Amino acid sequence: MFEHSAFRALFPCLNQAEVYLDNGASTQTATPVLDAMDQYYRHYRANVHRGSHPWAAQATAAVEKSRDDIQAFINAPCREAVIFTSGTTAAINLVAWGLIDHISPGERIVVSAMEHHANLVPWQLLAKRTGAVLDVLALTPEGTLDMAAFDKLLAKAPKLVACCHVSNTLGTINPVQEICAKARAAGALTVIDGAQAVAHLKVDIQAIGCDFYAFSGHKMFGPTGVGVLSGKLDALSRLSPFIGGGEMIEKVSFNKVTFNALPHRLEAGTGPISEIIGLGAAAQLLAKLDASAYEASLSAHLLAGLAALPVKVLGQGPRISLVSISVPTVHHSDLAHYLAGRGIAVRAGHHCTQPLHALLGISGSLRIALAPYNTLHEIDALLVALADGIALFEEMA
Amino acid sequence: MSLFDDFANEKHFEGRTRFLLSLARTLPRLADKTGAQEVHGCEAKTWLKVDMIDGQLALSGDSEARIVKGLMALLFSLYQGKSLDEARHIDARTEFEKAGLAQFLSPSRNNGLYAMLAEIHSELG
Numbered sequence: 001m002f003e004h005s006a007f008r009a010l011f012p013c014l015n016q017a018e019v020y021l022d023n024g025a026s027t028q029t030a031t032p033v034l035d036a037m038d039q040y041y042r043h044y045r046a047n048v049h050r051g052s053h054p055w056a057a058q059a060t061a062a063v064e065k066s067r068d069d070i071q072a073f074i075n076a077p078c079r080e081a082v083i084f085t086s087g088t089t090a091a092i093n094l095v096a097w098g099l100i101d102h103i104s105p106g107e108r109i110v111v112s113a114m115e116h117h118a119n120l121v122p123w124q125l126l127a128k129r130t131g132a133v134l135d136v137l138a139l140t141p142e143g144t145l146d147m148a149a150f151d152k153l154l155a156k157a158p159k160l161v162a163c164c165h166v167s168n169t170l171g172t173i174n175p176v177q178e179i180c181a182k183a184r185a186a187g188a189l190t191v192i193d194g195a196q197a198v199a200h201l202k203v204d205i206q207a208i209g210c211d212f213y214a215f216s217g218h219k220m221f222g223p224t225g226v227g228v229l230s231g232k233l234d235a236l237s238r239l240s241p242f243i244g245g246g247e248m249i250e251k252v253s254f255n256k257v258t259f260n261a262l263p264h265r266l267e268a269g270t271g272p273i274s275e276i277i278g279l280g281a282a283a284q285l286l287a288k289l290d291a292s293a294y295e296a297s298l299s300a301h302l303l304a305g306l307a308a309l310p311v312k313v314l315g316q317g318p319r320i321s322l323v324s325i326s327v328p329t330v331h332h333s334d335l336a337h338y339l340a341g342r343g344i345a346v347r348a349g350h351h352c353t354q355p356l357h358a359l360l361g362i363s364g365s366l367r368i369a370l371a372p373y374n375t376l377h378e379i380d381a382l383l384v385a386l387a388d389g390i391a392l393f394e395e396m397a
Numbered sequence: 398m399s400l401f402d403d404f405a406n407e408k409h410f411e412g413r414t415r416f417l418l419s420l421a422r423t424l425p426r427l428a429d430k431t432g433a434q435e436v437h438g439c440e441a442k443t444w445l446k447v448d449m450i451d452g453q454l455a456l457s458g459d460s461e462a463r464i465v466k467g468l469m470a471l472l473f474s475l476y477q478g479k480s481l482d483e484a485r486h487i488d489a490r491t492e493f494e495k496a497g498l499a500q501f502l503s504p505s506r507n508n509g510l511y512a513m514l515a516e517i518h519s520e521l522g
Binding site: 097332 | 419422437463
């Protein structure tokens, strides 16, 4: 049973007048996360995996406990299949660089048309470096992935398929399980960007069947600067190390290096130790959270309110509690500015999905991204401010 | 009284927004955007044109967003009709601060006011 007020009370930043609806960009950080990081800095700050003294042992244990918590959180096949990175972008780039020796000129890489730049640009760069060809999986007029078009792209035997679990602009939940099964049958590796999914859906990466899955701490009530690359152990093992040095080596001479086993092979240098520990606390918090019904009620309330306003909701299909809108008569940046003046934080712009916005024929949109700490009252405040803002800009046209 | 004083005299956010929107209406639409510079750093597409007519600055510009256009009109009021030498001595940042513009704008990351100012300065040489 989800207890809203107890959950909201975990977020010190929310004890202010601000209405925070920009959770797609970053969620607020929960007190157990802050406490875990604070404990490390105040009581046992040391580097991990190397030292023989008690603080080093304690820090190492905390980091490895966090790995276990993440493994449980996303049902990774084993703890070695949890690689800490600085975030989703770094995780996807780790894959793109790690596959550079495995992609040949003329081979194909499929990306969906609703990808965040973080799951598009690394593939563009990989294609450029290797001479591979990038194919874009189109959307239907309703704004969902065109699965018939996907079959045609798979017929060209791509080497890799990259797709988001949830669109950061449309909020759409993609059929990633079906996508991965089809891609696998066609012999392609799959990379799923889970950045928008982990805070809203129960993610089971083995059920999804992807080769790689990436997400960030700061979108799941955890710290910034930390994220995870996970997936199948054999797929992760295939990645060439991207950054050399530190714990990723096994033996080094002046002539030769052999690499450590996973996960360390892909974790060069000293990672963000306190953030990794904080991320473990966030995963524990989310694993216990059952807010899907509450979030659905927030979404329904928001969509009903928006339906009464002169705004266009982008995208259709099953979605998380994230809605982007465009207002024909008012520029998104004007409206976001007005809402900010009313103490309401939303996102305006292209949300790092410029190609998708170009496809929709708009330069940007206004994104309202909810989290389970938001309230119906906050949504009402947004709806009133939106109506007032639209009226003001129309009056002053 | 400068436009900056008028802006500062509006004490509330709503009034300041209305003021900028009315200023935006005073700038004619830029029909010919080819000769204009697109200003990067604005969340909305924005164009700026700096001409010299009889030794005086003649600024024109346009933006998809009307708050940005209002800010542009406010910024132009400092420079319009000035000689190059006069313009180089204008301390726009201090004017922004005195008028409380920074505070007003802080919620919006890329309003582009400073990008527009940088654009004017690059034209001044």
